[in-house]
Amino acid sequence: MSKEQPTFFFKVYNIVRQVPRGRVTTYGAVANYLELGSARMVGWAMNKSFSSEKPVPAHRVVNREGRLTGKNHFAHPNMMQELLENEGIVIVKDKVQNFAKVFWNPSQEL
């Protein structure tokens, strides 16, 4: 049993797991919602998310540009795109199309 409880990591996982299917969020949005003050922490948490027991849809988290910056950290660089496309999200050149439409803001939706 892991110990991710008193950490933002756990919070980040929780938020990301609440992202509805067919939507994406950004590191900055999550960081802002959790008041982390730094989007980097979210990315850091995502890296550790692979050590988490529960599956974290990290593929639903993109950067401010809607670009799949973390795709390189998946099992396969194109897996992230496939997962997103599987949810109905259109990806072109590793960038989310209609980003404003598929963007899910925790501070707004939650």
Add this chain to the structure above:
DNA sequence: CGTTTGACGGTCC
């Protein structure tokens, strides 16, 4: 315990 790093964001040039 000091230094480096990192899946970001924003500004500057």
Add this chain to the structure above:
DNA sequence: CGGACCGCCAAAC
């Protein structure tokens, strides 16, 4: 439009 640099903050070394 793209490349470079700074700021944030915690974990890893």
